[in-house]
Amino acid sequence: MPTIKIDGIDFDSPPGWTVLEVARFLGLDIPTLCHYDGLEPWGACRLCLVEVFDANGSKLVSSCTHPVSEGLDIKTATKRVIKTRNMVLELLISECPSSKVLQDMASKLGLNRVRIAPKWKDCILCGLCVRVCEEQMMAGAIQFGNRGQHLEVSPPFDIKSDLCRQCGACMQICPVITLRCDGADAATVLCNGCYNETQPSCADEFDSYDCWMGLKGECGTCYQVIETKKEE
Amino acid sequence: MCEGLGCGGSKPGMNELRESLIQAVDLHNLSDDVKVDFTGCHGFCQKGPIVVIEPEGTFYTHVKPKDANAIIKQHFIKSEPVKRLLYKDAETGKYIQNYDEVPFYKNQQRIILRNCGHINPEKIEDYISEGGYKALQKSLCDYEPLEVIEEIKKSGLRGRGGAGFSTGMKWSFCRQSPGEPKYIICNADEGDPGAFMDRSILEADPHSVIEGMIIAAYAMGATKGYIYVRAEYPVAVRRFRIATEDARINRFLGENILDTNFSFDIEIYEGAGAFVCGEETALIASIMGKRGNPVPRPPYPTTTGVWGKPTSINNVKTFATVPVIINRGAEWYSSIGTEDSKGTAIFALTGKITNSGLIEVQFGTTLREIIFDIGGGVPNGYEFKGVQTGGPSGGCLPASLLDLPVDYKNMAQSGSILGSGGMIVLDNNDCMVKLANYFLNFIQEESCGKCVPCRVGVKAMYDILQRIIDGQGEMEDLDLLEELADTVKLASLCGLGQTAPNPVLTTIKYFRDEYISHIVDKSCPAKECQALIKFAIDEGLCTGCTICFQSCPTHAIIGRKGERHTIDPLRCTQCGICEASCPSKAIIKLDRCEMEKVVLV
Numbered sequence: 001m002p003t004i005k006i007d008g009i010d011f012d013s014p015p016g017w018t019v020l021e022v023a024r025f026l027g028l029d030i031p032t033l034c035h036y037d038g039l040e041p042w043g044a045c046r047l048c049l050v051e052v053f054d055a056n057g058s059k060l061v062s063s064c065t066h067p068v069s070e071g072l073d074i075k076t077a078t079k080r081v082i083k084t085r086n087m088v089l090e091l092l093i094s095e096c097p098s099s100k101v102l103q104d105m106a107s108k109l110g111l112n113r114v115r116i117a118p119k120w121k122d123c124i125l126c127g128l129c130v131r132v133c134e135e136q137m138m139a140g141a142i143q144f145g146n147r148g149q150h151l152e153v154s155p156p157f158d159i160k161s162d163l164c165r166q167c168g169a170c171m172q173i174c175p176v177i178t179l180r181c182d183g184a185d186a187a188t189v190l191c192n193g194c195y196n197e198t199q200p201s202c203a204d205e206f207d208s209y210d211c212w213m214g215l216k217g218e219c220g221t222c223y224q225v226i227e228t229k230k231e232e
Numbered sequence: 233m234c235e236g237l238g239c240g241g242s243k244p245g246m247n248e249l250r251e252s253l254i255q256a257v258d259l260h261n262l263s264d265d266v267k268v269d270f271t272g273c274h275g276f277c278q279k280g281p282i283v284v285i286e287p288e289g290t291f292y293t294h295v296k297p298k299d300a301n302a303i304i305k306q307h308f309i310k311s312e313p314v315k316r317l318l319y320k321d322a323e324t325g326k327y328i329q330n331y332d333e334v335p336f337y338k339n340q341q342r343i344i345l346r347n348c349g350h351i352n353p354e355k356i357e358d359y360i361s362e363g364g365y366k367a368l369q370k371s372l373c374d375y376e377p378l379e380v381i382e383e384i385k386k387s388g389l390r391g392r393g394g395a396g397f398s399t400g401m402k403w404s405f406c407r408q409s410p411g412e413p414k415y416i417i418c419n420a421d422e423g424d425p426g427a428f429m430d431r432s433i434l435e436a437d438p439h440s441v442i443e444g445m446i447i448a449a450y451a452m453g454a455t456k457g458y459i460y461v462r463a464e465y466p467v468a469v470r471r472f473r474i475a476t477e478d479a480r481i482n483r484f485l486g487e488n489i490l491d492t493n494f495s496f497d498i499e500i501y502e503g504a505g506a507f508v509c510g511e512e513t514a515l516i517a518s519i520m521g522k523r524g525n526p527v528p529r530p531p532y533p534t535t536t537g538v539w540g541k542p543t544s545i546n547n548v549k550t551f552a553t554v555p556v557i558i559n560r561g562a563e564w565y566s567s568i569g570t571e572d573s574k575g576t577a578i579f580a581l582t583g584k585i586t587n588s589g590l591i592e593v594q595f596g597t598t599l600r601e602i603i604f605d606i607g608g609g610v611p612n613g614y615e616f617k618g619v620q621t622g623g624p625s626g627g628c629l630p631a632s633l634l635d636l637p638v639d640y641k642n643m644a645q646s647g648s649i650l651g652s653g654g655m656i657v658l659d660n661n662d663c664m665v666k667l668a669n670y671f672l673n674f675i676q677e678e679s680c681g682k683c684v685p686c687r688v689g690v691k692a693m694y695d696i697l698q699r700i701i702d703g704q705g706e707m708e709d710l711d712l713l714e715e716l717a718d719t720v721k722l723a724s725l726c727g728l729g730q731t732a733p734n735p736v737l738t739t740i741k742y743f744r745d746e747y748i749s750h751i752v753d754k755s756c757p758a759k760e761c762q763a764l765i766k767f768a769i770d771e772g773l774c775t776g777c778t779i780c781f782q783s784c785p786t787h788a789i790i791g792r793k794g795e796r797h798t799i800d801p802l803r804c805t806q807c808g809i810c811e812a813s814c815p816s817k818a819i820i821k822l823d824r825c826e827m828e829k830v831v832l833v
């Protein structure tokens with residue numbers, strides 16, 4: 001069993017787990033979008049980034065795809081992670097401000113500005129529909145087409161596919177077409193109707209992740225406690 | 233006679249030249265002594281078509297079919313070189329007869345390109361007579377597989393595909409990984425704009441790659457190899473196919489190679505030619521018939537590669553180096569180069585440079601030596617401004633770094649990469665913002681589009697640069713641009729996205745002034761950004777020839793024959809066609825400051 005360290009917690013992980021699975025098991029919250037239990041990991045939205053430390057420094061990896069290995073040292077919410085993750089979310093929202101899933105996530109993660117011109121697209125190309133159709137419905141009726149800026153999801157040759165049984169799984173799984181969030185303000189592109197004042201603390205400051213006093217690690221109560229303890 | 237890409241591919245009359253040479257030989261009854269044969273690329277494509285008289289090495293440039301007779305007659309019968317076809321040194325004005333003395337070649341050290349231009353790539357005998365397949369015999373007879381890996385590790389060879397990972401380490405990971413059969417792949421996708429080194433090697437010396445692959449397979453215990461070549465390289469594919477067939481006939485490939493119990497064969501896979509398919513995980517997906525999407529690593533291909541089996545993937549140049557290392561020993565190889573980068577590097581010199589072409593130098597050679605001694609510097613009296621290394625994933629280095637010895641470490645420290653070895657030289661007419669914009673445009677088209685930072689982030693960066701070029705940039709844009717660049721670099725799934733911001737980051741780092749003058753002064757110092765310049769006609773130089781008047785597609789030029797012409801700024805679209813057309817160079821570009829002066833006058 002590989003022993004790993006995640007947010008300061010030592011953990012004997014069952015082999016073959018991903019970092020995300022471990023984090024969820026331990027109750028650590030990592031935002032995800034393109035991950036879906038029961039589908040193969042895809043690693044495309046990059047919202048589940050965590051920081052992996054080794055002898056050469058550190059790098060960001062997608063936790064939903066990163067397998068555990070002996071001695072892995074991970075922090076799930078460093079400044080770098082938070083900053084990068086918020087920028088990725090900012091990019092995603094600029095693509096498709098009408099997705100309630102994205103708006104909720106923005107509120108939860110404390111994203112309060114979008115500096116990139118909104119595109120108001122209908123699809124964020126998360127690939128969930130393509131994968132559910134292929135992996136769970138065994139139909140493969142929709143696919144990715146083209147690449148780069150022209151990437152799109154469509155049935156082969158853009159005509160209605162005979163393989164589609166109209167099961168509706170793709171619509172059910174889509175983070176964009178279900179439950180449109182109407183709250184997006186045209187000017188700021190954000191809704192923030194359920195904006196969360198309490199953000200998780202920053203793991204750069206504290207080796208463990210158990211401070212829920214919030215305020216982005218600025219409250220400092222624990223520091224005072226530590227200081228007073230030292231003086232005593 | 234060179235039939236490489238630059239000589240044979242782009243210039244007409246190649247067959248004619250060969251015919252005329254053969255005819256001339258027959259005419260003078262020399263067919264017993266003189267043999268006309270073709271080779272792959274010599275590297276000095278700018279001077280092509282090239283004809284070299286071997287073994288003495290007389291180097292004829294710009295040879296046309298009508299010169300054939302002169303060469304044969306004067307060179308072979310009168311034993312005098314044809315002076316007008318020799319290489320003329322631009323500085324001294326002297327003619328140089330011998331290949332090795334031409335400055336372009338004199339300062340190079342050719343290890344990977346050892347045979348390129350000297351042998352006929354379609355004849356296995358030529359390769360064997362240059363010592364080919366000796367390394368294979370040596371490996372199979374004298375070495376255990378592990379000893380081969382040890383030798384490669386000791387040599388310090390690092391992958392030439394871009395990332396520079398230790399080849400020996402990769403091989404030993406692949407060997408140790410459980411799973412049978414094992415595969416090896418030769419990556420010949422080469423999608424960078426302006427890169428043609430892998431193509432040249434495959435076209436000029438395919439057997440060296442095959443030999444390298446067989447040795448690699450022996451070392452790792454692989455039984456099957458793939459070579460992934462772009463379908464746009466039909467000549468490379470054809471020559472490689474001929475070479476594999478010849479190798480099979482000579483028992484270098486197939487069952488029981490050289491009567492040992494080791495068997496290995498190579499399959500050629502023609503790729504559809506997307507840039508991202510050069511990325512190893514995307515390439516593997518592509519070979520398995522899936523969409524060429526990269527997948528996150530780990531697991532690395534050395535544990536789970538093609539068909540889920542351990543796979544080692546290496547570049548063409550990496551494989552082509554292997555036989556030399558085995559033949560001449562790891563010690564010899566590791567004596568070349570610098571502390572962390574052993575051996576030689578191949579660059580494709582292009583852009584604003586006198587001698588463009590394919591070159592090979594030791595690691596540790598400075599940029600100045602490459603650009604000025606071998607490349608001959610910037611032509612037309614312009615000033616050297618910078619050099620973009622490593623293609624679209626690399627960075628742009630300024631003149632202050634010219635004395636930087638080129639190796640993996642120095643390049644990474646300066647924010648660039650060696651990449652596959654593209655080197656685009658820039659002079660003071662090149663706008664750095666526009667350059668960054670050009671590469672981002674390439675990336676946003678060529679990215680697979682799977683992950684958000686690369687698909688959306690690069691596009692957002694591109695849009696910002698476009699705004700700056702159009703004169704609508706603001707200072708906050710620059711901050712956002714840097715923040716986006718960091719995010720794309722850190723968060724992207726594969727190497728394409730992770731390196732895409734390099735051109736932007738390095739140009740901001742080394743040429744920040746230029747960004748600021750675009751944003752604040754709305755002026756392009758290199759006078760390249762169309763929205764920030766105006767065309768005008770120098771009254772003193774204009775002769776009233778009306779040529780520009782006729783060339784302008786929007787009829788913006790006013791003036792009668794013999795009179796001075798002027799440009800109507802409201803109609804002019806800054807296309808620059810007139811500038812090129814004017815015989816007296818009277819059409820000039822004005823940046824913002826100059827425009828204001830003109831208005832004041």
Ligand SMILES: Cc1cc2nc3c(=O)[nH]c(=O)nc-3n(C[C@H](O)[C@H](O)[C@H](O)COP(=O)(O)O)c2cc1C
Nearest residue numbers: 391392393419421422510511512546547550727728
């Ligand atoms: C976007 C992208 C394009 C690449 N293109 C090529 C290529 O054209 N040729 C190549 O050999 N390696 C290319 N690589 C590098 C490969 O992923 C891989 O690292 C290399 O083939 C390994 O060979 P090496 O160990 O010999 O360097 C590319 C990587 C990326 C991220």
Ligand code: SF4
Nearest residue numbers: 123124126127129174
């Ligand atoms: S249609 Fe919906 S589920 Fe499918 S890729 Fe687009 S956003 Fe994702």
Ligand code: SF4
Nearest residue numbers: 680682683686726729
């Ligand atoms: S970084 Fe770009 S090319 Fe690589 S997986 Fe992401 S979108 Fe595709």
Ligand code: SF4
Nearest residue numbers: 784804805807808810
């Ligand atoms: S730059 Fe183009 S549009 Fe302007 S005057 Fe010259 S030819 Fe005409």
Ligand code: FES
Nearest residue numbers: 034043045046064
């Ligand atoms: S959830 Fe991991 S990358 Fe999307």
